[in-house]
Amino acid sequence: MTRPDREDPRTLGDASAAVHAGNAFDARTGAIKTPLTLANSYEFPYDPTSLSWEETDQLLYTRASGANQLGLQAKLARLEGGEAAIALASGVAATHAIFFTYLNAGDHVVASNHLYEATFNLLAEIFPAKYGITATLVDIADLDAVAAAMRPETKLVFTETLGNPTTSVADLPALAAVAHAHDALLVVDSTFTPPPVLRPLEHGADLVLHSITKYINGHGDGLGGAVIGRTSLIDPLKQLAMMDVGGIIAPFNAWLITRGAVTLPLRMRHINASAQRVAEFLDADPRVAWVRYPGLASHPQRALAARLMPNGCSGMMAFAPHGDTEALNAFVSRLRLITSATSLGHDESLIAHFARTGPRQDLYGPPFTEQGTLRLSIGLEDTDDLIADLDTALG
Numbered sequence: 001m002t003r004p005d006r007e008d009p010r011t012l013g014d015a016s017a018a019v020h021a022g023n024a025f026d027a028r029t030g031a032i033k034t035p036l037t038l039a040n041s042y043e044f045p046y047d048p049t050s051l052s053w054e055e056t057d058q059l060l061y062t063r064a065s066g067a068n069q070l071g072l073q074a075k076l077a078r079l080e081g082g083e084a085a086i087a088l089a090s091g092v093a094a095t096h097a098i099f100f101t102y103l104n105a106g107d108h109v110v111a112s113n114h115l116y117e118a119t120f121n122l123l124a125e126i127f128p129a130k131y132g133i134t135a136t137l138v139d140i141a142d143l144d145a146v147a148a149a150m151r152p153e154t155k156l157v158f159t160e161t162l163g164n165p166t167t168s169v170a171d172l173p174a175l176a177a178v179a180h181a182h183d184a185l186l187v188v189d190s191t192f193t194p195p196p197v198l199r200p201l202e203h204g205a206d207l208v209l210h211s212i213t214k215y216i217n218g219h220g221d222g223l224g225g226a227v228i229g230r231t232s233l234i235d236p237l238k239q240l241a242m243m244d245v246g247g248i249i250a251p252f253n254a255w256l257i258t259r260g261a262v263t264l265p266l267r268m269r270h271i272n273a274s275a276q277r278v279a280e281f282l283d284a285d286p287r288v289a290w291v292r293y294p295g296l297a298s299h300p301q302r303a304l305a306a307r308l309m310p311n312g313c314s315g316m317m318a319f320a321p322h323g324d325t326e327a328l329n330a331f332v333s334r335l336r337l338i339t340s341a342t343s344l345g346h347d348e349s350l351i352a353h354f355a356r357t358g359p360r361q362d363l364y365g366p367p368f369t370e371q372g373t374l375r376l377s378i379g380l381e382d383t384d385d386l387i388a389d390l391d392t393a394l395g
């Protein structure tokens with residue numbers, strides 16, 4: 001257990017809290033890091049008949065809570081500024097948990113039309129077909145369209161903080177006002193903008209969702225998902241998604257991601273600054289056709305981005321050099337440092353080439369449909385090395 005005389009992580013700054021929140025000294029050995037506990041079961045008290053099996057913070061069985069899972073949840077709640085958190089096996093498991101818990105047959109969702117692929121499949125295809133739940137997908141930047149899409153049976157408004165791959169910025173306070181006027185919850189996928197870059201709960205969101213596979217782990221080596229919010233909203237997720245559906249995070253992944261999250265504020269400070277410089281380099285280079293990064297003056301929502309992310313706009317940008325699909329593939333093949341692979345928020349910078357057109361891509365409009373899109377996730381390398389790599393590959 002944490003010693004009572006330790007500083008309360010709630011009163012600490014972000015970097016200190018990322019180090020200490022959720023870490024407990026091991027009472028038996030005195031180890032100062034919460035050990036990895038792989039046991040599925042924990043010893044019962046003398047009278048197990050008095051136990052409440054609805055409790056998800058007592059150590060009985062790892063599907064309800066394990067020591068590493070509890071530590072990770074405490075750290076995530078502190079970092080996002082929420083009362084409680086649930087950690088699950090993947091970002092998709094966390095997304096499913098929210099829909100499965102908070103939607104019933106006949107309910108309706110208003111969601112951004114720029115969504116992560118699996119989120120789109122769940123909302124637009126799987127839940128409608130299986131459960132008669134319907135979704136209206138709208139341009140989330142068009143607040144009139146969002147308001148017009150709301151119905152009496154709308155239970156959730158769902159958006160990503162930054163659209164993938166467009167980097168369009170969701171106006172969270174305005175969306176919260178629309179959602180709450182209809183007694184709906186605002187649910188925000190903040191995977192692209194981890195704390196302390198942006199904290200959706202401070203801007204009116206009810207639940208924040210993360211693929212902790214990405215920035216929060218930060219090292220590209222473990223899958224996980226999390227939801228953070230008020231205890232009254234997280235507890236039902238724990239009952240349904242953990243106890244009854246069982247999509248829990250494995251103790252090893254919880255341990256790994258807890259360790260990764262220790263450096264999150266430090267990493268984001270570097271990534272914010274590095275991404276800004278890389279975006280400015282691309283923006284100024286005539287060999288580049290277009291760039292979208294919320295920290296650039298050329299971004300159509302720069303003012304909103306500055307309000308939501310005053311200390312830097314995270315590490316995700318989209319751009320394309322001049323030329324066709326083949327020119328973009330050739331450009332990527334000339335990169336020597338930046339890795340061509342999916343995912344984001346890793347220690348290494350990653351680039352992904354998305355198709356120019358297709359049923360989803362056509363929604364993005366120009367410039368995304370002109371050349372195709374390269375999505376760049378800035379990692380922890382030296383900024384000068386990244387710029388040199390891009391410069392050489394531009395030829």
Ligand SMILES: *Cc1c(COP(=O)(O)O)cnc(C)c1O
Nearest residue numbers: 090091092116189191211213224
């Ligand atoms: C990766 C990602 C997810 C899904 O997370 P997994 O951990 O891969 O299941 C959801 N939303 C966004 C924005 C993502 O980038």
